[in-house]
Amino acid sequence: MLRRLTSTLIQTRTLKHKAKINWVRPDYVPAYHPQRSGDLESLPPISEDSLGLDYSLSKEIEDAPESVKKIFSVAHLGRKEYNVLVKNELVERVRRHQYDERTAETRIAKLTATIRSFQDTMEKYPRNIKSKVIVQELIDKRKKLLKFLRQYDYKKFEWLLEKLNIEYKAHPESYHKLTRKESLRKLTELHCEDICNRKLANYKNLLESQQGPFLKDKLEALKFIRSEQMELQVPVTVTEQDIKKVEKQLEEWTIKDEIKQQGKKKKKNIAIGLE
Structure with a gap:
């Protein structure tokens, strides 16, 4: 048994040297990155001229001049109002009716909107540790809800992934550490x-x-x-x-x-x- 082991080890070593197989460690991808979170879509395109959600409901602003409308547009109101519009746009894709706020679909849509807005800010400010922790917690929470929906209503689960453009990536059952020796063996x-x-x-x-x-x-x-x-x-x-x-x-x-x-x-x- 020992002779076989030594012979196989010698063969693999000689083959590595002859073939000149070089192992390169893969690039580190943070947990909040869309590649790992499963978000196949970035923030939905919302024009800067669009009014804030609360202001668009008022009747007075319909007859107001363009200069007034610009003041209450997303470009002047800030990031908070823009995120509200993003959340509303994603919720409208999966909402059952007008007053649907607490179903699994709408909760996942709201979490997805918040995650994508945090991902957008993390691209600009990758050293923001507080935002990094928050977005990771939100991704884990969304995974739990998706797992629940997948278990009890698989058709709706598939429909939701298609509507929100998400790829489901469940938690791994066991942690597997990446090593150079194992990677070289696979490469050979x-x-x-x-x-x-x-x-x-x-x-x-x-x-x-x-x-x-x-x-x-x-x-x-x-x-x-x-x-x-x-x-x-x-x-x-x-x-x-x-x-x-x-x-x-x-x-x-x-x-x-x-x-x-x-x-x-x-x-x-x-x-x-x-x-």
Whole structure:
């Protein structure tokens, strides 16, 4: 057992050195990043000229001049009013009725709006530790709600993910630490698989190239056997159907071979043109 282990270790080490496999640690992605949170969409496009949610309901502002409307627009009111409009826009996508405020769908939509607004601010200020902690807590809370909805109403869960453009990423069952040794082992395995696939592809091409001459020899041999049996008045074992079958296979091979040759010529011409 020890001899086998040592032999495999020596083989993998030598293969690593020969293949020159270099392991590069993947870039660190923070927990609040959309890549890890599962948000496939950023903040919805809301124009700066749009009025705040509370001010748009008033009747007086409809007849007000454009200068007054600009004062109560999102561009002048600030980030808080903009976030309210974002939240309202996402809630409207999944709301059951006008007074729906506490269902799982609307709660997830509100959390999604807050998460995306925090993600937008974290891109500008990545050192804001307080916002980082808050957005992580909100992401975990949303995961719990999504898990609940997935368990009790899977159709609605799928519909909600599509509407809000979210990818569900559940909590991992066990923590797996990334190590250099394990990554190198996987890279060597992938390298070996790549070599095997290339060798198999080359061997397949070789067999396909030899198929044409083999079919020609087979066709001539079948025709010769049939003619000799007919001359000697011996029971004929080779029928015309067998000969036609081989002729058809030969025709198919010639068509495939011509297509391959044309592809090779095109590749050569492209390579010469690039040089």
